[in-house]
Amino acid sequence: MGIQRVRPDFVATNVITGDDRTDRVVLEANTDHNTPRVAQLQKVVFVNDVTPEQALDAVCDQDGVLDIVTEVSPADAQRVESSQYAKLVTIEANRVLLGIFNTYPDRPLADRRVREAFNLAVDRDRIVDEALAGYARPLGALTPPWSGGGSGAEPRARDAAAAKALLDEAGWSEGRAVTIATPAPFEGIAAMIAADVQDALGIGAEVIVVGDDEIVPGSLTLIEKKLTPPWDILIHAWFDLSSDLPPAVMHREFFGDDGAFRAGPPDAEFNRRFGALVKMTSAEEAQTAAGEIDRYCYDESKALFLCAPNALYAVNREVEFTAYKTTFELAEAQVSAQHWSRRNGG
Amino acid sequence: MSATDTATPATTTAVAPVGTINVFDPHPLNWLFITWNTMEEPIRTDPDGYIVMALAESAQWRDELTLEVKVREGARFQDGVACTAHSIKQNFDEVQRWAAPHPPGTYLNFHPEAECVVEDELTCVFKLPEPDGLILGKFRGFHIASPAFWREYGFGYQRIGTGEGHW
Numbered sequence: 001m002g003i004q005r006v007r008p009d010f011v012a013t014n015v016i017t018g019d020d021r022t023d024r025v026v027l028e029a030n031t032d033h034n035t036p037r038v039a040q041l042q043k044v045v046f047v048n049d050v051t052p053e054q055a056l057d058a059v060c061d062q063d064g065v066l067d068i069v070t071e072v073s074p075a076d077a078q079r080v081e082s083s084q085y086a087k088l089v090t091i092e093a094n095r096v097l098l099g100i101f102n103t104y105p106d107r108p109l110a111d112r113r114v115r116e117a118f119n120l121a122v123d124r125d126r127i128v129d130e131a132l133a134g135y136a137r138p139l140g141a142l143t144p145p146w147s148g149g150g151s152g153a154e155p156r157a158r159d160a161a162a163a164k165a166l167l168d169e170a171g172w173s174e175g176r177a178v179t180i181a182t183p184a185p186f187e188g189i190a191a192m193i194a195a196d197v198q199d200a201l202g203i204g205a206e207v208i209v210v211g212d213d214e215i216v217p218g219s220l221t222l223i224e225k226k227l228t229p230p231w232d233i234l235i236h237a238w239f240d241l242s243s244d245l246p247p248a249v250m251h252r253e254f255f256g257d258d259g260a261f262r263a264g265p266p267d268a269e270f271n272r273r274f275g276a277l278v279k280m281t282s283a284e285e286a287q288t289a290a291g292e293i294d295r296y297c298y299d300e301s302k303a304l305f306l307c308a309p310n311a312l313y314a315v316n317r318e319v320e321f322t323a324y325k326t327t328f329e330l331a332e333a334q335v336s337a338q339h340w341s342r343r344n345g346g
Numbered sequence: 347m348s349a350t351d352t353a354t355p356a357t358t359t360a361v362a363p364v365g366t367i368n369v370f371d372p373h374p375l376n377w378l379f380i381t382w383n384t385m386e387e388p389i390r391t392d393p394d395g396y397i398v399m400a401l402a403e404s405a406q407w408r409d410e411l412t413l414e415v416k417v418r419e420g421a422r423f424q425d426g427v428a429c430t431a432h433s434i435k436q437n438f439d440e441v442q443r444w445a446a447p448h449p450p451g452t453y454l455n456f457h458p459e460a461e462c463v464v465e466d467e468l469t470c471v472f473k474l475p476e477p478d479g480l481i482l483g484k485f486r487g488f489h490i491a492s493p494a495f496w497r498e499y500g501f502g503y504q505r506i507g508t509g510e511g512h513w
Binding site for chain 1: 365367374376383393426445448486
C-alpha cells in the first residue's frame with residue numbers, strides 16, 4: 001500500500017505486488033437471479049495456468065480449449081482475424097496512454113511552455129497508426145469524446161517549428177537529455193516519442209526501460225511522493241471504470257492532490273476546480289465543471305497526452321460476446337448450438 | 347440530481363442458461379471483474395460505461411446532504427436471502443470499518459462520518475456531513491454481500507480481525 005498522506009486525512013493507494021491465482025476459477029449461473037441481466041451461460045471457467053502466448057495459440061488454432069482471450073495486443077490482431085476458430089472483438093475503451101511529466105520545481109517540465117513544446121513535438125497519429133495498428137484514438141487531453149464531461153479538446157497536431165520556438169523561449173540546458181522511462185510493453189512507443197523530440201526540439205532523449213523488479217519500487221516512489229522520480233517523462237497506461245465523469249478518476253489520479261500518479265507539487269488551481277466538482281450534486285453542473293477541468297489540463301499541457309487504446313479480444317466464432325468500454329462483463333455472453341460445449345447436447 | 351431516469355432492470359423470469367466457455371484474462375483487475383460478474387452493487391455501468399441502476403431502483407437527492415436509495419423489490423442473494431435496505435446498511439457499516447476498503451485507493455471511501463439510515467424495507471438514506479457529488483460513482487465499488495458472507499468470511503474480519511489488505 002502506498003501511503004500518500006496520514007494527516008489531516010488518511011490517503012492511500014494500493015499497489016499490486018503479486019498476482020497469485022488458482023489454476024481455475026469457475027463461475028456457475030445463478031438461475032434464481034430475477035432481472036434481465038441473468039447469465040446466458042451455464043458456466044464460465046477462468047483458465048489461469050497458461051501464458052498469454054499459449055492462450056492466443058489456443059483460441060486461434062484450436063476449438064474447445066479457450067473461448068475468450070482478453071488483452072490481445074494490436075500486433076496480434078491480424079492473426080486473430082485470419083484465424084479459423086476466432087474472431088476479433090474490439091471496443092474503444094476507457095483507457096488512456098500518456099506521458100506523466102515530472103513537474104517538480106527543479107525540473108524543466110515544471111514550465112508550461114516546455115510541456116506544450118513536448119506535446120507539439122510528438123506525432124500521436126503516427127503512434128496510433130504504427131505502434132498500435134490503428135487500434136486507438138488520439139487524445140487532446142484525458143477525456144475521450146464518448147465520455148461525459150468532455151472539453152472538446154482536439155489532439156494537438158505535430159508542429160515541430162512551434163514546438164522548437166516554445167522550447168527556445170522557455171530555455172533548455174545545453175547538453176541535457178530528456179529521460180523517458182517506460183514499462184517494457186511501451187518501449188517502442190517511447191522510442192517513437194524520443195525520435196520525435198530529438199527531431200523537433202534538437203535535444204537528446206534517453207529511453208529507460210523499467211525492469212519487472214523495478215515496477216513496484218518505482219510505483220511506490222511515484223505514489224508516496226517522498227522522493228523526486230529520476231525520470232522526466234514516464235509512459236503510463238490507466239483506465240476509468242465509468243464514462244460519466246472522467247475527472248473523478250482520471251484527472252484526479254494524474255493531477256489531483258491525492259492523485260497517485262501526480263509527479264510534482266500540488267496544483268492549487270486544479271485542486272480548486274476539482275474541490276468544487278466533488279461537491280456538485282447536480283449532474284448537469286458537474287458535467288460542465290468536468291469539461292472545464294479537462295480544458296484546463298489541455299491548456300496547461302499537464303501531461304504528454306497520447307491516445308485512448310482500444311480493448312481487443314480474441315473470441316471463439318461460436319461465442320456472442322458484448323465488449324464493454326469499462327469492464328469485462330460476461331452476463332450477456334452466449335454460445336451457439338454449434339459451440340463445442342453444446343454439440344453433444346450440453 | 348435524480349438518477350431515476352437511468353435504466354432500471356425489471357423483474358423477469360430467467361431463461362435456462364446453456365453452454366460453457368473457457369476464458370483467459372490476464373488483466374490485473376481480473377479479481378474485480380470476477381467480483382462484478384458474481385456480486386451486485388447499487389449501480390453498475392452499461393456497455394458504454396454510463397451508470398445505470400442495479401440493486402438500487404433509484405437514487406435521489408432529497409437535499410445536498412441526504413441521498414435516498416430505493417432498493418429493487420424482490421432482489422435476493424445467491425442463497426435466497428432477501429436483499430433489502432437493511433442489507434445496504436449492513437454492507438455500508440462493514441465497509442466503513444476499513445481504512446482502505448478499495449484496492450484502487452481511499453478516494454473511493456465514503457466520508458467517515460457518513461451514515462446509512464434504514465427508513466423501511468426498501469428505503470435507506472445516506473446522511474452526509476458534506477455534499478458528495480461522486481457518491482453514485484462510489485456505489486460502483488460498493489459490493490453488496492449477503493449476511494452469510496459477512497458472518498462466515500467478511501474479508502478477513504472473522505478469521506484475523508481486520509479486513510485491511512483482504513479482498
